[in-house]
């Protein structure tokens with residue numbers, strides 16, 4: 306087994322791995338990683354077949370994210386996941402990144418614990434299934450958020466998330482501007498959201514709101530803009546209102562995720578504002 310840097314030509318293989326795991330990412334998501342981190346995405350190659358992947362991204366030098374940790378089911382339990390993670394850690398340590406974070410599935414969590422990751426908080430994947438004939442008529446998708454307002458949202462996101470991830474959010478906005486939303490008043494930002502058109506579902510996140518009324522308005526707006534029968538979002542278990550709002554719209558709990566970190570978590574952001582994260586792969 307050879308570990309090597311992932312390139313654009315490996316995206317098809319990455320898509321195969323994520324399909325085997327039933328994940329929702331698209332080629333655009335792999336490209337976001339590769340654009341942000343040319344030498345920080347890795348694949349495990351066995352005789353020319355890509356059987357594992359792991360990707361890293363550094364957010365403003367404050368911390369890094371590890372995502373897309375995938376091993377072909379036929380190759381699991383042979384130490385490939387561990388070697389991929391060790392390669393990511395080595396890469397980030399040598400770049401002097403002080404903290405590494407990730408969102409672990411129950412399958413990934415034991416592996417990360419062995420490598421020194423500890424729990425920050427719990428997340429939950431929620432899923433909505435709607436009959437296509439019942440979908441609201443889509444609103445005009447021509448209205449894009451004006452650049453100065455988008456800048457304002459990016460600044461607010463840096464505070465909520467704990468680091469600057471505006472390059473990723475700008476690419477998400479560019480691809481699906483109809484999902485980008487923001488609510489503010491004279492006192493500042495009340496809430497905002499972005500969304501992605503995944504391979505099987507529209508994905509709401511980040512979904513940020515100061516209070517339940519704002520959270521509800523943002524979720525309703527997202528559901529009006531989405532034309533998919535399936536919608537998913539990864540919400541903070543401790544958020545006092547997000548789950549009630551999701552349930553009221555017909556979402557159901559799907560599975561747990563655990564936010565973990567390794568090193569010193571000096572920039573935790575403001576989790577109390579977060580209804581849902583951008584996604585487990587990006588934070």
Ligand SMILES: CC(C)(COP(=O)(O)OP(=O)(O)OC[C@H]1O[C@@H](n2cnc3c(N)ncnc32)[C@H](O)[C@@H]1OP(=O)(O)O)[C@@H](O)C(=O)NCCC(=O)NCCS
Nearest residue numbers: 374375376381382383384385386387409410412413415416
């Ligand atoms: C998680 C995943 C990447 C692990 O890959 P893998 O190649 O099977 O893992 P490894 O063989 O390197 O195992 C590494 C260590 O974790 C342990 N481990 C792995 N999976 C485990 C599990 N489900 N339960 C308990 N321990 C587990 C192994 O025993 C091993 O411990 P050791 O080094 O002490 O022997 C793989 O199961 C996978 O692709 N799952 C689906 C996608 C997913 O959930 N990815 C994680 C995203 S956060």
